[in-house]
Amino acid sequence: MTISSQSARDLTANITALSDKSVALMHQRSMSDEAVTTFQNILQKVQEIHDPKAALRSLSAEELDVVRQAHSLAESINISVLSDEGAANLLNAPGHTKDLNNDGLTTIGEGNMLTFPPDNAPASFKAAWEEASDGLSTMDIxxxxxxxxxxxxxxREPGDLNWVNPYASPDYDYGAAVSEIIESVEYQYNHNMMSFEQYQKNMSFYNTLTEALA
Structure with a gap:
């Protein structure tokens, strides 16, 4: 899946402001205040360059390394192998990257991350998911x-022609999906395929999510 040049422009048009979330993420990645400021200056420097790869090529080696640090990449940035989405997300603030080609993954540099809730999910579902997961550890969700x-x-591998994103449709019924999962959890527990503790955790989460969606 590819992204349009308009999508890339939409992303690079609003990248210069760093949210508290972005700054906190960069500090967690051991970036100094000076490095954070340098990253913000980089975003301001390239905001008029609407081709993400060209924008990256305009940076010095030192600036590219700051971008690498901001996104916690282990390897140096190799612009020639980046997808359009991977390049564009490097020029967005950490914590605000996007799944531009709607494949269910967020590509940052060369890496792919599962995106959930999906970018195209309704705001109501995103809010309900946040409410249901509030205070829970990653292991408890x-x-x-x-x-x-x-x-x-x-x-399959990302980029394959037959790659499937179950959430691709903007009309995807999240409420119905949650109901189906609850039925599946009930079935697994009733057929001794799940412990009572796991059953309780799952049902508590999905019941809260269902109520939040109501």
Whole structure:
């Protein structure tokens, strides 16, 4: 899947303001205040260059390394192998990257991350998910919906022509999906396929999510 030049422009048009979330993420990545300021200056420097790869090529080696640090990349940035989305997201603030080609993954540099809730999900579902997951550790949040993209693409690689994003449609019915998951959890517990503790955790989360969606 590819992204349009308009999508890239939409992303690079609003990248210069760093939110508290972005700054906190960069500090967690051991970036100094000076390095954070340098990253913000980089975003301001390239905001009029609407081709993300060209924007990256305009940076010095030192500036590219600051971009690498901002996004916590292990390897140096190799612009020649980046997808349009991977390049564009390097020029966005950490924590605000986007799934531009709607494949269910967020590509940052060369890396792919599962995106959930999906970028195209309704604001109401995103708010409900945030409410249901508030205060929970990553380990306590059920993964049925989070890993749906990966499970739908076993044996495939991102970029394959037959890659599937279950959440691609803007009309995807999240409420119905949650109801189906609850039925599945009930079935697994009733057939001794799930412990009572896991059953309780799953049902508590999905019941809260259902109420938040109401």
């Amino acid at each position: 059920p993964t049925h919906m989070i890993f749906a993209v990966g499970l739908a693409n076993i044996g």
